[in-house]
Amino acid sequence: MTAPVLPSETLRAALAGLLDGLPPKQAAQAVDRLIANYRGATPTDAPILRDRADVAAYAAYRMPATFEAVHAALEAFAEATPDWTPASHTDIGGGTGAATWAAAATWSGDREVTVLDWSEPALALGREIAAAHPALRAARWQRARIGKELALPATDLVTVSYVLNELTPADRTTLVDTAAAAARAVVIVEAGTPAGYARVIEARDRLIAAGFRIAAPCPHSGPCPIVRGRDWCHFSARVGRSSLHRQVKGGSLAYEDEKFSYVAATRLPARPAPARVVRRPQIRKGQVLLDLCEAEEQLRRATVTKRHGDLYKAARDAEWGDAWPPAGSPS
Numbered sequence: 001m002t003a004p005v006l007p008s009e010t011l012r013a014a015l016a017g018l019l020d021g022l023p024p025k026q027a028a029q030a031v032d033r034l035i036a037n038y039r040g041a042t043p044t045d046a047p048i049l050r051d052r053a054d055v056a057a058y059a060a061y062r063m064p065a066t067f068e069a070v071h072a073a074l075e076a077f078a079e080a081t082p083d084w085t086p087a088s089h090t091d092i093g094g095g096t097g098a099a100t101w102a103a104a105a106t107w108s109g110d111r112e113v114t115v116l117d118w119s120e121p122a123l124a125l126g127r128e129i130a131a132a133h134p135a136l137r138a139a140r141w142q143r144a145r146i147g148k149e150l151a152l153p154a155t156d157l158v159t160v161s162y163v164l165n166e167l168t169p170a171d172r173t174t175l176v177d178t179a180a181a182a183a184r185a186v187v188i189v190e191a192g193t194p195a196g197y198a199r200v201i202e203a204r205d206r207l208i209a210a211g212f213r214i215a216a217p218c219p220h221s222g223p224c225p226i227v228r229g230r231d232w233c234h235f236s237a238r239v240g241r242s243s244l245h246r247q248v249k250g251g252s253l254a255y256e257d258e259k260f261s262y263v264a265a266t267r268l269p270a271r272p273a274p275a276r277v278v279r280r281p282q283i284r285k286g287q288v289l290l291d292l293c294e295a296e297e298q299l300r301r302a303t304v305t306k307r308h309g310d311l312y313k314a315a316r317d318a319e320w321g322d323a324w325p326p327a328g329s330p331s
Contacts, residue, residue: 066098076216077264086156093163096126152182192234192259273323
């Protein structure tokens with residue numbers, strides 16, 4: 001029996017030919033310049049991705065990582081809302097559409113998909129790449145300024161991934177409020193840095209104020225128990241490294257870990273995890289240490305030992321970002 005082709009593999013195959021004809025040195029220089037722009041202050045109305053060479057280099061470099069981070073966030077959201085599948089999806093600031101690939105990997109079937117971005121070259125390339133995925137061939141790719149002028153029709157799901165860092169504080173506020181007014185569910189992903197976490201928490205607070213409940217990663221919709229300025233909540237997704245990654249970073253490993261922060265909020269009935277593993281589990285002789293964020297709005301370190309039987313086996317298999325305890329496990 002032939003193994004099914006994973007969405008991530010289809011995406012990589014679609015990205016593989018983007019850099020044909022573009023010298024590796026030029027691609028690496030484009031990525032370096034674009035990363036510098038993304039880490040700096042960028043005007044909201046100025047596209048960072050200016051032409052096809054920019055878009056091709058950055059898509060090949062960043063789309064797999066963005067896909068894996070958003071997919072992890074959407075999977076956690078789907079676990080909390082197992083009886084719901086979005087019939088429509090709007091990806092704000094979606095560029096070449098990594099989040100639409102992540103949504104298609106999370107929920108099967110067709111849905112109305114709209115990608116909004118200010119960069120016409122990014123939208124054009126996203127449309128080209130999407131032709132490789134049957135569920136995305138009918139997606140709409142629309143140019144839009146992401147800020148106070150943004151207008152959204154009603155939609156089931158809104159994703160906003162790696163976008164808030166590009167906006168002014170006022171535009172960030174407007175974007176979150178606009179998404180909350182239009183959507184039944186909003187999933188926001190940012191870089192897993194203290195600054196990225198701060199933007200996610202700011203958005204989380206606004207979504208709760210708008211009447212949303214938190215489905216993931218938090219097991220509650222109360223105040224985050226992490227003391228701001230001392231620590232930050234983030235997770236990790238493993239990403240296979242392409243040849244471009246190795247050219248740009250000069251590394252030899254076949255993978256890298258993408259750190260990200262996220263919030264998934266909804267107006268739907270949701271069953272958040274009883275607790276969430278918020279650090280990499282520490283496996284020691286005869287015991288596993290789990291750092292948990294719990295429904296009681298607190299952080300706690302749990303020690304699971306061999307005497308816990310099946311729960312100990314589950315703890316040894318637990319990964320950073322998992323719900324705890326796993327479904328069906330003894331509490």
